[in-house]
Amino acid sequence: MSELIKSEPPFGDRSSLTQRWTAARYQRNAGYVAQLGLPVVTLLAPQPGERILDLGCGDGALTAEIASAGADVVGIDTAPDQVAACRARGLNGRIGDGQNLTFSAEFDAVFSNAALHWMSAADAVIGGVRRALKPGGRFVAEMGGEGNIASLIETFDTVLGARGIDKARMARWYFPSTEAYGAKLADHGFTVELIELFARPTELPAGLAGWLDTFGDSFFSALVPADRDDARAEVIARLAPRLRDADGRWWADYVRLRFAAHLAR
Numbered sequence: 001m002s003e004l005i006k007s008e009p010p011f012g013d014r015s016s017l018t019q020r021w022t023a024a025r026y027q028r029n030a031g032y033v034a035q036l037g038l039p040v041v042t043l044l045a046p047q048p049g050e051r052i053l054d055l056g057c058g059d060g061a062l063t064a065e066i067a068s069a070g071a072d073v074v075g076i077d078t079a080p081d082q083v084a085a086c087r088a089r090g091l092n093g094r095i096g097d098g099q100n101l102t103f104s105a106e107f108d109a110v111f112s113n114a115a116l117h118w119m120s121a122a123d124a125v126i127g128g129v130r131r132a133l134k135p136g137g138r139f140v141a142e143m144g145g146e147g148n149i150a151s152l153i154e155t156f157d158t159v160l161g162a163r164g165i166d167k168a169r170m171a172r173w174y175f176p177s178t179e180a181y182g183a184k185l186a187d188h189g190f191t192v193e194l195i196e197l198f199a200r201p202t203e204l205p206a207g208l209a210g211w212l213d214t215f216g217d218s219f220f221s222a223l224v225p226a227d228r229d230d231a232r233a234e235v236i237a238r239l240a241p242r243l244r245d246a247d248g249r250w251w252a253d254y255v256r257l258r259f260a261a262h263l264a265r
Contacts, residue, residue: 032205034061037113037142043194043260044140046071050108053132055098055125055141056115060086066111067091074107077115101128109138116143120174122181126188136265139190145197145257146177151242152235152252156219159234165222173218181257190261197257204250208236208243211252 041062046052048070054063057075059082067073075086076096086093096102098112099121110129119125129139157167176184178195185192204211212220212232220228244250 032202033114034058036200036202037062038065040111040113040140040142040258041065043258044109044111044138046073046109046111051106053103053107053110053129055101055110055112055129056118057086057091057093058082058115060089060091060093062111062113063091063093064089098128099124101125101132103128103132105131105134107132107137108134109140112141112143114143116141117148117173117175120172122174122176122184123188126184126190130188130190130263133263136263138260138262139185140260142256142258144173144175145255146175146180147197147199147255148173148175149253150255151239155235155238159231159238160219160222163223163227163231175255176257178257178259181259185259185261189263191264192259192261195257195259195261197255200254200256202252202254204252207250208239211250212236 044052044066046066046069050071052066052071052073054060054066054073054075057063057077058079060075063073063075063086073092075083075091075093076098077083077086077093078095078097080095083093083095098115098119110132116122116125126139133139153172161167178197182192182195185195206213209232212235216232216235220231223231243253
């Protein structure tokens with residue numbers, strides 16, 4: 001759930017794309033991500049004895065769900081602290097980069113939740129998944145899709161632009177359309193069974209401040225440290241009329257892309 005990318009952003013200054021992950025902070029501010037990913041586990045339908053790769057496993061919350069079905073699961077993530085939390089659950093967690101997978105015909109399925117949008121080199125990811133799968137293997141995932149957190153991105157552009165950060169230098173997540181990602185899957189030999197884009201406004205239990213603490217490093221790291229607190233406060237103030245309801249609850253304007261695809265036998 002927290003693959004960290006260090007190369008090939010869709011556009012902009014590569015050095016600005018950084019994200020710090022800690023298991024405690026993620027669990028405190030973003031534990032809802034695993035809960036919302038449970039339907040993707042259902043779509044995966046793991047079977048006893050299957051060998052499954054959890055790509056971007058984070059702290060292993062969904063890795064454990066898959067393992068509970070009797071599957072042999074390997075979870076990989078680039079964040080050492082998250083992998084340590086995964087291992088603390090008694091799971092097979094490994095440090096690894098989803099854009100540079102080295103597995104060969106080893107898995108019956110590859111699963112991913114809320115991680116692929118951190119991996120801008122989509123063709124490298126899908127190609128690696130294809131190599132990792134056995135003939136007939138399946139790829140089931142959910143990620144941010146076209147239009148995801150549009151209000152946040154627009155506000156980041158405004159706030160950082162006013163501080164002299166050129167929009168073209170700003171880090172970006174990878175939020176594709178169904179057409180774009182479906183075409184990439186097909187290009188790599190997958191038959192797409194399901195691909196859908198849907199809005200899912202999501203309450204943020206830790207508020208927007210907690211969300212920014214957990215996921216906003218990629219943007220605020222473009223600023224010098226002395227400017228980051230003011231910029232963060234301005235982002236929150238600008239978004240309050242759009243993302244905070246009358247009861248004071250914050251909501252993220254999430255749009256998710258969910259798919260299931262398989263290789264020929």
